[in-house]
Amino acid sequence: MEINNINDFQVAENFKRYVQIDTQSDAQSTTVPSTEKQKNLSRLLVEELLQLGITDAHLDDLGYVYATIPSNTDKKVPVICFCSHVDTSPDSSGTDVKPLVHANYQGQDLVLPDDENVVIRFSEHPDLKEQIGNDIITASGKTLLGADDKAGVAEIMDAARILMANPEIKHGDIKILFTPDEEIGRGVDHADLKKLGADYGYTMDGERAGTLEDETFSADGVKIKIDGVSIHPGYAENKMVSALKIAAEIVESLPKDRLSPETTSGKDGFVHPTNLSGTVEEASLGFIIRDHDTANLAKHEAELEEIVKTVLAKYPQAKFTFEVNEQYRNMKEVLDQHPRVVDIALMGIERAGMKAEKRSIRGGTDGSRLSFMGLPCPNIFAGGHAFHGKQEWVSVQDMQKAVLTILHIVALWEEVS
Known part of the structure; x- marks a missing residue:
């Protein structure tokens, strides 16, 4: 046939x-x-x-x-x-x-x-x-x-x-x-x-x-957890540390002209926030990290972690965890x-x-x-x-x-x- x-x-x-x-x-x-x-x-x-x-x-x-x-x-x-x-x-x-x-x-x-x-x-x-x-x-x-x-x-x-x-x-x-x-x-x-x-x-x-x-792409996922300090908002002066606001500041601190899906093409990689949720006391951020060169994933993750550390340095009472999970290669x-x-x-x-x-x-x-x-x-x-x-x-x-x-x-x- x-x-x-x-x-x-x-x-x-x-x-x-x-x-x-x-x-x-x-x-x-x-x-x-x-x-x-x-x-x-x-x-x-x-x-x-x-x-x-x-x-x-x-x-x-x-x-x-x-x-x-x-x-x-x-x-x-x-x-x-x-x-x-x-x-x-x-x-x-x-x-x-x-x-x-x-x-x-x-x-x-x-x-x-x-x-x-x-x-x-x-x-x-x-x-x-x-x-x-x-x-x-x-x-x-x-x-x-x-x-x-x-x-x-x-x-x-x-x-x-x-x-x-x-x-x-x-x-x-x-x-x-x-x-x-x-x-x-x-x-x-x-x-x-x-x-x-x-x-x-x-x-x-x-x-x-x-x-x-x-x-x-090679792909990893990153989960960031932020622990803030919650207190009644009526008595929060110099005491409250909002995990939710810290998470938003991390997103705002990401590069604007590179490393994002909106500004990359071809074989360029990116760091992309996919979700943000939480409260004053606790917030979480999810990211996907992508690159055709597997070795670049660690570089992108290190840059993201440095951004997180820079933001958190302004809030000494807050803490964070940074967890990387392999997705595919x-x-x-x-x-x-x-x-x-x-x-x-x-x-x-x-x-x-x-x-x-x-x-x-x-x-x-x-x-x-x-x-x-x-x-x-x-x-x-x-x-x-x-x-x-x-x-x-x-x-x-x-x-x-x-x-x-x-x-x-x-x-x-x-x-x-």
């Missing part, structure tokens, strides 16, 4: 069905998964995989879906995994998502009907220039869409359907992994790689069609040791009819962690754009290209083995 002749895609129908299931994760939760509602989509995915004839598909207690498309070749082929996450970002509502298809897009601004103030402007989304004549899916204006990463989930599911129905596409064992809680940095905390049994992996969690990301450090996993993906993208573009990402994916856990795992485009907000959009045709890319990748691994 000529893979590029396939035209009976169901990826758009999959996607529209999946995004209507609320799977928002919650960084403040201590449960696994962080929200029980993520399992509602995962249960549906297992049911659909079983209907395809994938007999070992199952959902574990921690919210992970595992499944195997069995090998149909006599060759000894490395076991390949495709992975996407079911959760959506806490940054924007994922409740009652209404997917809208804008057919035969012609370059117009897209005004979303449930909130006409939400406009996806052609001038502000340069990738829309490549979508003339395509079908664009958006939300309705009150929620995010969920293309991050239900586009990837829908693509893997459609590729699985096609592979199960077309045994003439030769391949080795293919593993499917759907994870919870990626958006809050816990996506593979409880993934059982021994049970998964894969040699190499690919996350379908990227953006523009044709792109592959083999380089991510730049996957390139691992992938450079396994060039074939990237090379085959680039070939698969080219065979699917696109110009392959290898690039770095100013973020991380489940693949960052998986690579360091022993599963080399670059990130392939899923077609979504403007993630985590109401202007999120995805092209039906780009999702179809992602399905073809998956099919070519599995065929290539069989071909070169």
